[in-house]
Amino acid sequence: MAVEVNDVPDDTRKLVTIITETVLELDICEALEELGAAGYTISNARGKGSRGVRDAGWASSGNIRIEIVCSDEVAKRITGHMRSHYYDDYAMIIFESDVRVLRPDKFA
Amino acid sequence: MAVEVNDVPDDTRKLVTIITETVLELDICEALEELGAAGYTISNARGKGSRGVRDAGWASSGNIRIEIVCSDEVAKRITGHMRSHYYDDYAMIIFESDVRVLRPDKFA
Amino acid sequence: MAVEVNDVPDDTRKLVTIITETVLELDICEALEELGAAGYTISNARGKGSRGVRDAGWASSGNIRIEIVCSDEVAKRITGHMRSHYYDDYAMIIFESDVRVLRPDKFA
Amino acid sequence: MDPVIWFFALGLIAGLAKSDLRMPPAVYDLLSMLLLLTIGLKGGVELAKAPFGGLAPQIVAVLAMGFLLPFLLFPIAHWVGRLARADAASLAAHYGSVSVATFAVGVAFLVDRNVSYDSQLPLFLVLLEVPAIVVGILLARRGRSNVSWGKLLHEIFFGKSIVLLVGGLLIGWLAGPDGVRSLEPLFFDLFKGVLALFLLEMGLIAASQARTLRQSGLFLVLFGILVPVPMATLGAVVGWAIGLSVGGTTLLAVLAGSASYIAAPAAIRIAVPEANPTLSLTASLGVTFPFNIFAGIPIYFTIASMLHGGGG
């Protein structure tokens, strides 16, 4: 019984997803750590948005997709930081949803 | 204060995720624009479903994963289009969830 | 009318996302089938967590990102299996959310 | 046996034994680009050396063969094989079109035996890629065309294999033997090595078709083995009739007897979506390709030699 209860992820966190230019990867990773994220996951992507088509074919012209599972508090800090530092000058979108996590203590 | 309020993404949009065959990339991108999506993000994937294993090892045998953040209206149009054009003949799944976005005006 | 109703994905399933070490790909895929998942989607990723930086640059040092759309029941079994088999010894996080799917019958 | 063929066997065995050996898609792309450019450049240089006369009638004959082949194949697949119309048409398109890798192994086979071949063969390779695909689509659609032909033909003609083949041909022809000299170390000297790596991957891919093969039953295997020889014989007769050398006749037979696994699958997937893509691909890659490189090419060479009055 106890096991079953354990297996149902019932603690809620935010999942913040950032899609932006490859060139920002290092900068953003550093910022995320300073803002208190316990971790992040990145994958390569391509796409289209208000700043036109972005494709990974040509070296630095691709996108990355960053996911951060974190507390409300940290999520707020992250979106705020992105908005003020990058949103005006770089191709970037951010969205956020609720997720249930298995081991809440792993996520700031 | 105003800043904090701004930083909390509180406007809701749909996140539509399509997983399908690589070969459809161009066709679907064109369709998405016609259906009114303001943008999309694509990454490569592999997987298994009712049509068997699909792996990117062999040229056109991989999958792509397409994400579109959009309004209810556009989401409905996209899922309808996919269902009527591709669902019967191609490996494809679609799912949808709600996300909060930072700058609602960026998304149709 | 009927079409419109069809096009609104209104049946809910769980979306389970697992981020873990590349080396587990084969094992986990086999397990997912045994646990009753009708399918899964995998993409390559890199990231940082409690076990440090994991980057795909070096052969087996990357991460994979596995997504499974499934019923509550199967989701519970998957998270339970991951927790008991891998969570202690491998870099791994799991999170879960609700998604609406277009053709519920496609997902166990 | 040419060692490059052992690389195919190695890939096949590794794949069947479920080895974790994989070739990254990027490497596969690089190898196929090199092969296509090399074949094109070689042809172009030869064309520059021995300027051709009276090519027009040959081109007409080759194109006619390309249009004819799928009409011969469709009935077999549809009525003998009892495949659905779309599947039979897809199979006809794949087998009517051509395989660059098989052609490359054929070239290597001839080079090993010091048999020269006519310089226009790479051009014929290009010519034969398209007609069967068009016919296959028409057969699937019963002539009723809700296909957007403009877009489709554009996709086929500007598909990467044709662009690289034709590009290589033109560059080789413009630059001539001297101009191409500095490119030889990459494109010509490494040719066999590149082909070996490519065949290793082809073996891995063929192995991945094995499960489908077991499921789809006997017909695909029989089709994949029995169809190439008569098709190749037709190709050889055409080659002999239009005056090609023994080497050229062999390669035209190889082209006729080979089945497409790049251009055809991509085009048919879009234009005939209801056809099951794994059927044609499995037959083409899992049966006919291995058959051709192990047994077919030597047979076609014998046929060509006999047509030219030699003993094989």
Place this chain on the structure above:
Amino acid sequence: MDPVIWFFALGLIAGLAKSDLRMPPAVYDLLSMLLLLTIGLKGGVELAKAPFGGLAPQIVAVLAMGFLLPFLLFPIAHWVGRLARADAASLAAHYGSVSVATFAVGVAFLVDRNVSYDSQLPLFLVLLEVPAIVVGILLARRGRSNVSWGKLLHEIFFGKSIVLLVGGLLIGWLAGPDGVRSLEPLFFDLFKGVLALFLLEMGLIAASQARTLRQSGLFLVLFGILVPVPMATLGAVVGWAIGLSVGGTTLLAVLAGSASYIAAPAAIRIAVPEANPTLSLTASLGVTFPFNIFAGIPIYFTIASMLHGGGG
């Protein structure tokens, strides 16, 4: 014309015709690594053969030219072209810096004509990459620096192109002609082939800039065509003044007349985020690069020959 240039044309045409021909990013990375290491190694081996004396004054002259160029370019872009300050500064940084691919085509051009060049040219290539970027950033910031220079300079100096060029130079110099012999098959013999593939991809990339080009109107095209020749002439004069050979003078002109599309875009994107990145990249890749490899290099060679009293 050198056949490698046809590969650029092939890529350009394929891209404009919307072919599905793509080069995987991994292959692009491999090719550019090979080119950078080859250029470095060649330079290093030459340096080892003919130890240089009095290089210091040459270095000062070349660096001075590197700092000067963007100051000449910025006013043209800002006042003549009416570009915003950030955009004009970005353009000045791109054109003041250098293009490795153009340099490689220049080297191939000289090798074809058996014209030797001074061994320190690869070193000058390295020296010229950085100054214009620094000046461009200062111009954009009007001297006010909220730029974290430490981090930025680190990023530029340890950027992969400089690491590979300098690394190749040092290894070539340490190993000398004999030590490098066993590396020649990969790095030297394949050079032209690798360059050909790289230019194919450059053509594809240039084609993808075409749409921006149509939008941004005439100024970019004019800038991209009219600016290189006077810049290159300045480079040729400097080269002649510091005593370079005809080949060396040609290559310094090529460097001055070429525009960066790797180091500059990356650095400027971070340090001057408000500059529109597609403007500079389109001019550099879509206009100046093709201009230089088709028309510029022969012109610069003629200028260099004339400066040295030859007829061209």
Place this chain on the structure above:
Amino acid sequence: MDPVIWFFALGLIAGLAKSDLRMPPAVYDLLSMLLLLTIGLKGGVELAKAPFGGLAPQIVAVLAMGFLLPFLLFPIAHWVGRLARADAASLAAHYGSVSVATFAVGVAFLVDRNVSYDSQLPLFLVLLEVPAIVVGILLARRGRSNVSWGKLLHEIFFGKSIVLLVGGLLIGWLAGPDGVRSLEPLFFDLFKGVLALFLLEMGLIAASQARTLRQSGLFLVLFGILVPVPMATLGAVVGWAIGLSVGGTTLLAVLAGSASYIAAPAAIRIAVPEANPTLSLTASLGVTFPFNIFAGIPIYFTIASMLHGGGG
């Protein structure tokens, strides 16, 4: 010093200086495939030239050494290094197994000095990969086996490195010197260049281990430097005892003194999940690999020469 080693140093420095130089995983895979096939092919061709007699006793001796080594290493790591049982067993598995890259540098070292080596060495490379991994797993499990051995051994034996090595061996042996001739430009002529690029990446990877190294303290460094020489000496004695030439003795010493960083990490990660994977990898890649290519190989050559009565 062999210039290929400078490429390792270049990668190491670039990595430590946090350069953005990266080698795409696909390129790494291509390079390692080429190295493995080359080593296999070379060995196979040699075997075909000088058919071996009485290989059986040599194989027994080499396998015995492979099983023995981890038993010698485990106590050092467990009791001297005070590592947990699982970590000590993992380290024993890594160091008992072998490194293909170190072997390749050893081959290059001998070729440079015109020292020939026995044709069965690539075979020994294959033989030595597996036993130590099996013993390491048994040590970690204290003999209690909840390991699914069937699956695990399949994974090791059909792991890509063994498949390519054995495949290369067989193809080289079947094709013989003449058959392989057309493959030489890619597999043999480019060998040193490919090795250089591979070592560049190894340097980058070794640099990424540096931080772990600082954290894990002194023991790993000492273990990684002090353990190879006695192990290699054992290998040299075995090689001398079974009648290998100086070159062969050197390479068997290199194998014994090297530590695995491909097969062992993958297998141990699955079979001994509680072992910290970074410990063994850091020692193997970050300490022992550089030690061996810079200092170890010349030492082992001296030891082998002394055993054979030469002066070194």
